[in-house]
Amino acid sequence: MLRVTIDGQPRECAPGTVLQALEALGLSVPALCNDPRLAPVGACRTCIVEVEGCERPVASCTTPLAEGMVVRTRSPQLEAQRRVLLRLLASEYPAEAVARHPDKPFHRALREYGLEGEVRGEPRPELRDDSHPYLHVDMSQCIHCYRCVRICDDVQGQFVWRVWDRGADTRILPDGPDLKQSSCVSCGACVDSCPTGALEDRTLLDRGWPEAWTRTTCSYCGVGCEMDVGTRAGRIVTVRASREGPSNQGHLCSKGRYAFDFVTAPDRVTVPLLREAGGWRRASWDEALGFIAERLHRLRDAHGPDAVGMLGSARATNEENYLAQKLARVVLGTNNVDCCARVCHAPSAAGLKRMLGTGAATNSFEDVDHARTLLVAGSNTTECHPVVGARIKQAVLRGAKLIVIDSRRTELARYADVHLRPRAGTDVPLLNALAHVVVTERLWNPGFLDARVDDVESFQAFIRDWPPERAAALCGVDAEDLRAAARLYATHGPSMMVHGLGMTEHVQGTETVMALVNLALLTGNLGGPGMGVNPLRGQNNVQGSAHMGCEPGQLTGYVPLEEHRARFEDAWGAPLPPTPGLDLMRMMEAARGGQLKALWAFGYDVLLTNPGANTTRQALERLELLVVQDLFLTETARACGHVFLPACTAFEKDGTFMNGERRVQRVRASLPPAGDSLPDWEILCRAARALGHPEGFAFASPEEVWEEVRRVWPAGAGLSYARLEHGGLQWPCPDEQHPGTRVLHTHGFALGPRAALRRISYAPSPEARTEDFPFVLMTGRRLYQFNAGTMTSRTPNAWLQPGDWLDMAAVDAERLGLEDGARVRVRSRYGEAVLPMHHAEGLRPGELFTTFHTAETFINAVIGPHQDAYTHTPDYKVTAVQVERAE
Secondary structure (H helix, E strand, O other): OEEEEEOOEEEEEOOOEHHHHHHHOOOOOOOOOOOOOOOOOOOOOOOEEEEOOOOOOEEOOOOEOOOOOEEEOOOHHHHHHHHHHHHHHOOOOEHHHHHHOOOOHHHHHHHHOOOHHHOOEOOOHHHEEOOOOOEEEEHHHOOOOOHHHHHHHHHHOOOOEEEEOOHHHOEEEEOOOOOOOOOOOOOOHHHHHOOOOOEEEHHHHHHOOOOEEEEEEOOOOOOOOEEEEEEEOOEEEEEEEOOOOOOOOOOOOHHHHHOOHHHHOOOOOOOOEEEEOOEEEEOOHHHHHHHHHHHHHHHHHHHOHHHEEEEOOOOOOHHHHHHHHHHHHHHHOOOOEEOHHHHOOHHHHHHHHHHHOOOOOOOOHHHHHOOOEEEEEOOOHHHHOHHHHHHHHHHHHOOOEEEEEOOOOOOHHHHOOEEEOOOOOOHHHHHHHHHHHHHHOOOOOHHHHHHHEEOHHHHHHHHOOOOHHHHHHHHOOOHHHHHHHHHHHHHOOOEEEEEOHHHHOOOOHHHHHHHHHHHHHHHOOOOOOOOOEEEOOOOOOHHHHHHOOOOOOEEOOOEEHHHHHHHHHHHHOOOOOOOOOOOHHHHHHHHHOOOOOEEEEEOOOHHHHOOOHHHHHHHHHHOOEEEEEEOOOOHHHHHHOOEEEEEOOHHHOOEEEEOOOOEEEEEOOOOOOOOOOEOHHHHHHHHHHHOOOOOOOOOOOHHHHHHHHHHHOHHHOOOOHHHHOOOOEEOOOOOOOOOOOOOOOOOOEOOEOOEEOOOOOOOOOOOOOOOOOOEEEEEEOOOOOOOOOOOHHHOOHHHHOOOOOEEEOHHHHHHHOOOOOOEEEEEOOOOEEEEEEEEOOOOOOOEEEEEOOOOOOOHHHOOOOOEOOOOOOEOOOOEEEEEEEOO
8 A cells, every 4th residue: 555645634545546546535536538447548637636746737547646645636726727627628518418417427527616607508409319229429518538439449449439620620420420320339338438418328318317226247148247227217227337347347238238128028928827728818826836736746647757847047047047957856856957058058068077177167258358369269259249359359459369260250350360261060170280280380388288188199199180281171271371370379378268159059069169178288278367268158147057957967066966966965855866867959859759748948938049940849839838937928938838927037136147257246136026027036936835845945035045055066155145245256166265266277177187188080060061052051149139039129229130131142142143132031951931131241152141039030940950969059050051032
């Protein structure tokens, strides 16, 4: 601490700037150009202070605090200078804006210095822009602090706002005709930073300023952004990024920031429903749960407990997923329990666990800032995980090297030092070629290999058969580019890998992840900052749902069922089912075959998201009981459901989520439950009672559930709600004195002191292109929609991205005589879909891309039955198709 004197009082302050010291002490001075997320520039001069020994006042935001410094913040001379500066800024400012929004930082400063009466400017309608569904622009309120320009450049890396002209003619405008037609990605950072009303959320203007704020965690992707939810009169009016959030550092994307109005969507179902011959009818909770209990008892008595299955939810909390798998095993008597990790990152968990002993990210998002080289594999990060994508962009702009492995030319690929574009499904040959270069050019880390890695010699012998030229022929990648990527990753460390579903949703998904780990082991890029192998988890709690035990062969803590059976039987006071459980894909097969009779799915639209929609429908139609627990009548419920149970949104309940970097974070209710909806945890506890098994489900709160989770999960024992109130923590965290674990495998591995390299052979996809099916279709997400669109399609995001469309290389479209925007039929060996087609620059001839967001398209009817051999994860990335104009 530094000993200083501020306004005559001796103080002890942490090192930093003078402004940071003043803020920590609660001493406010105007600082209109300052934002703690940005490097200080001292442009507005309103934060000036007097420092003894300095001839003139200095900007407190750029002046470092020093031992013995004497600072004055409110001398008559300073106050006079500030008043002059503020008067100049307010000379043409609209007076009505000050009256309408008195709490804006600039407006507070005017009021503090008694200048409201001198603000006489008029609004200028020609400077307004309401083209964007979320952002209101009124540049008659701009004071040229340039915070919007700098935060867009230095945090999001989008460079939307531009400064035009000079002096009195200076204007700040977007890089398009209006904001909607600009390169804006709707992250809202500029609005969040603006100290006036020049940039504002339209919801605030329409609904008023919040009466209450609630800190919670975003319910979209696996980044786990902390955010503050502003509510008024029982409705969300705005969401702001938490400045303290370790995963997002005061930043959000369009979904977390703005896509919240699904909570009050007109088709939200808030009462239990039972299907009868004439359709759905309203029911009480007792009637609905009683119906479920009676039907489950009858089906179990007739066909045994393994005729029943339970699907947890990546959108539900850890506590709720824990209860779901406990109910399945203890009450229903089956290990048939799974979650949507099965169709996305189950290969990541399986591959990492096989190689290193822990099926989770080795490092933290913070490590992006410490890596000298970043390898992004199979992830369109700036669209699917925008906050991490922006962080990667900023790291590259600061000088980090970037390798991108992706069949498409994504936004990050434009920043890459090396972009490897393999043919879809050829990642294993590509990664083997990189390992070949590391081995044959002796770019490995000998000290790390000697101390911590086994099977090195056998791997070296194997990998010599994978020279870049062999892989290049299979992958369609230049051999020299493979060499360049390998050299960069191996020699310019620390090097950090992040990977997405482009690596996992393949027939060799698990082995692809193992091949990534091979590279990290060879080069010693494990166990330290700026390193590691890190899956970018798709949904907010997909890591947590599987980790809580929603997986047929794993219990809470992602521990093998058979090895830990006795411990859990003792903790739960009940025997665990003896029969191995079925995963989701095997449950669908069993349902089609008539062996699975009942399925309970919550927060998961199985029909819309599973591959082979036609066969999935057949499976669901054969069920004698399908319980759907969700916010809306999903496609699964509409087509095949027998009971619908209305659940609360994440804005209406408490609990915890676990993000993609192993961080457990609090979820807090900012709204009361809508209608008769209930939190999923309460529904499951009521269901256990209705099934005659109240023992073990008599919880009064999510915290009580979490206390039981801590007792059965030693690595999470230190993660109490009391500790999590102050911010998320990363497991392992074995006791309440432990700080959490940012980096795994620092000295050994979860499976022992040494890990082994694996020899991964290439197995080509069964989906071969032919004369009849000459294209390869890949599916994924886009920026403004999320998975099945259950939430985002009921917000203005649907206006920013209306529906699904097919990306096709212009040369292919020209050959087929298809103009941009033409409606086309995409047909595979398994099904077809009709959707509009658009020319795309980022695709090679013969390759196509589309999303799976809407039921109108139902693109998963086209996807085939091929699966990863280890996890049964479907291959969503390689489907041979034909394309023709739709009649």
